[in-house]
Amino acid sequence: MxxxxxxxxxxxxxxxxxxxxxxxxxxxxxxxxxxxxxxxxxxxxxxxxxxxxxxxxxxxxxxxxxxxxxxxxxxxxxxxxxxxxxxxxxxxxxxxxxxxxxxxxxxxxxxxxxxxxxxxxxxxxxxxxxSKGVSIMSTTSRKRHAKSCLVFGGLTAGIYAAIFANQDIVMTYFTKGGLYALLPVATVFAVSYAHGNFTSSFWSALGIEGSKTTGKQAEVRKEAEERPEIRKDVRPRAELNV
Amino acid sequence: MHGPVAEILQFIDLTAYSITFLFVLGFIGGLVSGFIGSGGAFVLTPGMMSLGVPGTVAVASNMCHKFPKALVGAIKRFKYGQVDIKLGVIMGIFAEVGVQVGITVQRYILEKFGQAGSNLYVSFIFVMVLVIVGSYVMRDAIKTKNAIGDAPSPALAKRLQKIELWPMLTFKTANLRISMWFLVPVALATGMLAATIAVGGFIGVPGLMYIIGATSIVASATELVIAFVMGLGGTLIWAYYGTVDIRLVMIILAGSLFGVQLGAIGTTYVKEYMIKYVMATIMLIVAVSRFFAIPKYLNELHVTSFTDGSVSFMTQLSFGIMCFALLTGASIILFNLFKARGLENALATRG
The missing domain is CATH 3.40.50.620 (HUPs)
Structure with a gap:
């Protein structure tokens, strides 16, 4: 605080x-x-x-x-x-x-x-x-990003190496068509998982992240607008006869 | 690396030049897609073809790179709370129908008027849609930029939202409620445009903004979901015929995922009108580029008689302008991203 x-x-x-x-x-x-x-x-x-x-x-x-x-x-x-x-x-x-x-x-x-x-x-x-707690948190998050950057970077490199080292076999099977169509689709899903996480943590590790001030704007505005209207109170009341 | 299979199927060999070219093109295309929800794809198909990739393989590989990119972008922007998944999936499914309709129309024109006629049709649609929609978006962007405070949601969307026509659909993130009957035409048009010029988003995003009434941030983020659904369906069909070159896909993906992350990050820093502005700029420049492609097809139809030299010059010029469009968009995004970041950092250190 x-x-x-x-x-x-x-x-x-x-x-x-x-x-x-x-x-x-x-x-x-x-x-x-x-x-x-x-x-x-x-x-x-x-x-x-x-x-x-x-x-x-x-x-x-x-x-x-x-x-x-x-x-x-x-x-x-x-x-x-x-x-x-x-x-x-x-x-x-x-x-x-x-x-x-x-x-x-x-x-x-x-x-x-x-x-x-x-x-x-x-x-x-x-x-x-x-700032002590805050600065510690930001450095560890950077470190965490660097670590996941390494992990997913390795995974991505592995997938790419596996595909490109075996180009001939890969191209034979991946272009066979029919049910083999699932092979390229599965591969790109794997790539999007590994490489997607890698690129995400790559930019985060470099300190390039989403804005903290405007990022949640859409969500906040929605919450604000969703509040129910205040309805007129029409419940019956006891009246005092004098 | 000459595999016998590769030669039979006419898949190209990869050189350092082609790898770098595809990587960079992928990165820039990804950056733009992450930011405005689509785009980039229209440069990749001709880009790959300029490397000697056969047309079908280029289209199939482009499609196959599009949906993982859209997926990664959509996930990233979902974390920022910008994606309406329900809207995206419903639109995506109907857009898929639109794609099939678009293909049928294309096939009909191909049979009736031949290859040149079909190309002319594509270019004509390209220029028409891009000029009309692009200038509308540009006008709106300038208007919102000059307006003080939040821009009001478009009048047409407001009127359509008031019409209670069964079945009504409610979208929480986009914060709107609209009849399915207005959603479907937008989705169909998106799919048809995607089948014709490879970028459905040029109809999809403005449609979401002006007809459905979503904000440009939500519209561009949701377009990524639509692109994912559409791309996955398209890829399964292309891969069924064995036309996807996974190596090209992976090289482009290597670049474009870097780009799409950065583009998505960019949306959290800029104002609403910036997305419209970037989109309109790219659309209008691309329209100019397609304009230069038309003489070639007119020549083939013997309507005009330009010399071969000038035609090939114009074809190259057309591709050059397309790349320029993307580069312009990418530089606007990067410039604004780093400017806003610098400002925010300065504020943070001061306060």
Whole structure:
């Protein structure tokens, strides 16, 4: 969690005499990497929870930490319903506000914090954002991509070597027609699996990946639009006769 | 590497030049396909033929490389939440019917007017469709670019969506509900165009955008599913007659899968109108290229009498312009991808 967000939350809570409920939400709990991501998430959460608690302690504020998993909008909705006294939500940097706001029954705020602003402050408390957990995660994901790049690259090379080393046999059988038609089709499926994964992790390993800000746009907009219309309440009411 | 079989079946020998040529062509074609949902295929068939590959083998191999490429692209874009599988599969199945209709029409014209007449028909359709649809898409792209905020969905699509005609189909990702009766003609036209000029997407994507009412991102992503369904069906037929040269397919695939991934990544960075813009640019340039191919067929029909020299020059020019179209599209995509990435990175380090 970015320190600027914690500072903001602590300041506001202090002024309004509110309590803080810090929710750490793992958005990809079932990510396929042998639980590495989850472990990293847990450690990053512990780290920022510790920092947050200290900050809250200086102002003598009540703070509670919870960990949860799932789609961020859904978790927020759930929390707001189970925990009735949430007045508003402050989201961490890197979370799409629309995604939260589309599901949240209470106002959602995000904190803008630029380096330029940090310079303007008189006290030069130029803290780096709590990047430890984040940076570890990005390097491991790069490493993971490089590894799968090697694995699938090897597999692809194997398929290509097998086909091109035995060109004559391959061409004899693959062009026989009839049921043999399944041979080239099966081959290209194998190629698209191996080479497709290879090329995917190849670009990822080079750091060329889909945009994080616009990628989910279609999905988010859909969720926002799918919310049912609020219908007029026409249920019968008891009326008081005076 | 002269296998006796290879000689009998007239499959070409591979040289370093032809391998590099196909790889690069595959990469660029893949890049464009990943981005706008189709394209690239129209250069590969003449490209392969220029290497001496017989026409049928070139068409079959092109088809066989198309569907795995579309599959990989569709999977990638599905991860970005852009693909409507249901829409793609339904469209794909009817497009397959359209392909068969297209082939029948082609065969009829071939019998009635001969090879040159058939070629002229193909070129005529090519130029007509590309100019009309291409300029419409271009106009719309410019309009959306200048418009502030989100572009409203097209008026025709909106009107069609309101017509409740059984059976109504609901598409969740594309976020629309439309009668099957409007979906089928678009799919049939896509298939027919694919059978005629090898790129159904030039009808399929604009059709999805303006008639069905999907966004350009969803339309181009869904077109990949249509191309997969259509390509798989076509490949099974071609392979049944033993005309697929798997070596060519694999070389092109080696390049095009790199491209298709990059093209798909590109869609997550650009604005909606960019897809329309790239598509229209390619369509209009290709239309020019096909225009230069027409004199050759007119000559064969004895309608005009250009000299052999000028005809062969125009044929080469036509292929050159086609490659130029793809290169232009590819450079626009790459330029925008890296520009947007640079911006995003700069923002990330600052904030």
């Amino acid at each position: 970015a320190e600027s967000v914690m500072d903001y939350a602590v300041n506001v809570a202090d002024r309004l005499k509110y309590k803080i409920l810090a929710a750490h939400i793992n958005t990809l709990p079932f990510y396929h990497d042998g639980g590495k991501r989850s472990a990293l998430f847990a450690s990053a959460m512990q780290e920022s929870a510790l920092l947050f608690r200290e900050k809250a302690k200086t102002k003598a504020l009540d703070i509670e930490h919870i960990g949860d998993a799932g789609k961020i909008g859904k978790v927020v909705k759930r929390l707001c319903h189970s925990n009735k006294r949430i007045e508003f939500i402050v989201i961490d940097q890197g979370i799409r506000r629309e995604e939260v706001a589309s599901q949240s029954p209470v106002p959602v705020f995000s904190v803008n914090y630029t380096e330029a602003k940090a310079g303007q402050q008189l006290t030069t408390t130029h803290h780096k954002p709590a």
